[in-house]
Amino acid sequence: MARTPRDEALITAVYAEHGRALLAYATRLTGDRATAEDVVQETLVRVWKHPDVLVNGRGSVRGWLLTVVRNIVIDRARARSSRPSEVTDDEIVAPIAPDHAGGVVDSLTVLAALEQLSPEHRGVLAHLYFAGRTLDETAQVLGVPPGTVRSRSHYALKALRRLVETPAEVPA
Incomplete structure (x- = not known):
């Protein structure tokens, strides 16, 4: 899908109007500013992929955006919990039992x-x-x-x- 100046203008306008609220909400949900920024970016990618949602006249745009943010956060949490936990290098090496000899x-x-x-x-x-x-x-x-x-x-x-x-x- 090729970007057009119209798409960029749409994303810029959505971010200008709703970006702060989206970031604040995502930060509150995730507890981490960097993760919240990633969530907002992914939300804007979804807006870019489905621009018709913004102009279909059903419901509030901000409500839809906040729902997308919440769903992304939930999806990330579910994905993390379904994967095995990451292991650090320190945990890979089996602890050596003390020699009682x-x-x-x-x-x-x-x-x-x-x-x-x-x-x-x-x-x-x-x-x-x-x-x-x-x-x-x-x-x-x-x-x-x-x-x-x-x-x-x-x-x-x-x-x-x-x-x-x-x-x-x-x-x-």
């Missing part, structure tokens, strides 16, 4: 070190850290004074730290 090795190292502690030191640590007892509760369960529990836990942790930090020799 280090934690397993650490647990085995600590368990091996605990076995090398004296039964008194191992018992205090078991009550305080594994059973979650307080210092006084541990003292009561073990039947020793709280000061003894405090002292044993201090020396037990010191020995455990030394055992864990010193790599064990692996037999050849």
Whole structure:
């Protein structure tokens, strides 16, 4: 369809008379000025393709234009919702699960070190850290004074730290 000066004059006149109202309405519907401008442009293309609607005498021209704007916005929303959502580059790469092998090795190292502690030191640590007892509760369960529990836990942790930090020799 070739443009004529008459078509350009028609579009210019429609835009001059109704452009601000169309843009305001489209902006209100879309919430985005750039999208609203695209909607108004598409509305004017439809006017250009069907100029007879403007002169057929049925209803208001502005009413028809606002209806076209609303329909375009609805069509765009439906098209967006029917398509799968777009994926960014960050979402394409699958997240890497943390490797828990280090934690397993650490647990085995600590368990091996605990076995090398004296039964008194191992018992205090078991009550305080594994059973979650307080210092006084541990003292009561073990039947020793709280000061003894405090002292044993201090020396037990010191020995455990030394055992864990010193790599064990692996037999050849």
